[in-house]
Amino acid sequence: MGSLSAWAQDDGTRREPVLDADHKPPRVVRCAGWRKCMRCGRLFWSDDVQRLHLCAWNGGNPECRTRNDDDGI
Numbered sequence: 001m002g003s004l005s006a007w008a009q010d011d012g013t014r015r016e017p018v019l020d021a022d023h024k025p026p027r028v029v030r031c032a033g034w035r036k037c038m039r040c041g042r043l044f045w046s047d048d049v050q051r052l053h054l055c056a057w058n059g060g061n062p063e064c065r066t067r068n069d070d071d072g073i
Contacts, residue, residue: 006045009034015049039064 007014012035017028030048037044037055044055054064 006034009043012036012043018047037064 010033012033015031015033018030018032019026020029031050032045032047033049034043035046035049035052036042038053040055042055046052056065
């Protein structure tokens with residue numbers, strides 16, 4: 001399957017399809033782009049903007065997707 005590299009941050013406006021080249025004709029399997037985290041509000045690169053809603057930011061604050069807490073997110 002194809003993959004896209006992150007482009008310059010664009011406030012989450014651009015979405016690009018990722019194609020499955022093994023399928024004839026190639027089909028769109030997901031869309032990639034910048035997305036705003038539902039938990040902390042930071043923009044992050046997402047390889048699947050439909051399914052991935054939480055960031056994995058590696059800065060001073062803990063990542064929203066890998067935190068060990070019990071709030072159900």
